[in-house]
Amino acid sequence: MNRGNDLPGVHFLLSLIDPQDAAAVRRRLGIGRPEQYPADRAARELARLDAPRSALLWMLERDDPATNQLVFHHVGVADAVKRDILRGVPFGAAAGSLPVPTRCSVRFCSHEEPKIQISERGVIGGLREARTMGSARMAVEAVSRRDWSDVAEADRAEPLPGYVRWALTVRIDCPPEVRAQFGSHPKFTHRLRTAGIVELREYVERGRRPQNVLGLFQFGAPLFPHRVAEAAALLTPLVRTEIGANPDAWAVLAQLLPTFSGTVPELVSTSGAIASA
Known part of the structure; x- marks a missing residue:
């Protein structure tokens, strides 16, 4: 099983669906729950992600x-x-x-x-x-x-x-x-x-690359939880509509995420479309 923090962007998006569905997707992807970082280490992760x-x-x-x-x-x-x-x-x-x-x-x-x-x-x-x-x-x-x-x-x-x-x-x-x-x-x-x-809205909807954008909100939880909550509110309807609890769509998303150069909404929509094709 991979370590929980191998896919921080996936974990952030998984937090937007039903917890039981998220647990099933984690089992399908072979990942555990993400580690909770203290604030100082989270800040270093943000620097690594070019926040x-x-x-x-x-x-x-x-x-x-x-x-x-x-x-x-x-x-x-x-x-x-x-x-x-x-x-x-x-x-x-x-x-x-x-x-x-x-x-x-x-x-x-x-x-x-x-x-x-x-x-x-x-x-x-x-x-x-x-x-x-x-x-x-x-x-x-x-x-x-x-x-x-x-x-x-x-x-x-x-x-x-x-x-x-x-x-x-x-x-x-x-x-x-x-x-x-x-x-x-x-x-x-x-x-x-x-x-x-x-x-924040511009960064969520137009920021590139999704791996960095989503990683920022995963690691940013102990640093700016109010802004993480805003980002979650913006993305939740899209995630639940486009991929929901579909494990195939999540598998596609996890595969695309490291190299996808579009925006987060484009990543989510593309993952759902490929899984449904």
Whole structure:
């Protein structure tokens, strides 16, 4: 029998059908139940699956101090986000400040607050001064979570420089409504996707490859369970309609999954069609 984590994408989809039917499919495929990973190991699995950068925001939305610590030590997280984490700023629905861990589980780590330079003209003034991508990135580092409404208001009053808009847009914590204010052209959306900034529905329905997309939700359960539940709600009707408890369809899906280059809905529909042919 194969180990339970050999096919994480299959296990995630199996969680969407009746448990007894899922158990029968596992027996047919010769796989056990998946291992439950602790959060730190799950985070490493997400990195291996080339998870989109938006997954870091999904982690922060949980408002869990231990999960926030994992994000804090992730390469590429903006210093402004790290500063907010250390100040206990919630990124989800929590009211008030969050506890900040004083002990670090990562070797050779530091919880020292990043030094961020703020223009003499303030956060918004610094954004308006930026005229190169380098200066824009520096100016954007000063934007904290509480500043986003001011940023949006300032841009409506007078559009911010283009480089600044882009640097703000690719911040993982840029609110969707502010990002939409900066641009909606298909080329702009494509650039965002390339930068790893995606909406959950878009990632579920259009993300490639299915092995990575589904693996992200299987391993993401301890890190962003609320987003995993949203993904499950989007896919459940399709999975139950197209493959349901058909063991032949599941066998086809397991065979296709490692190399399938389409989307998750295409994988599910294709598996059901082949099994019914």
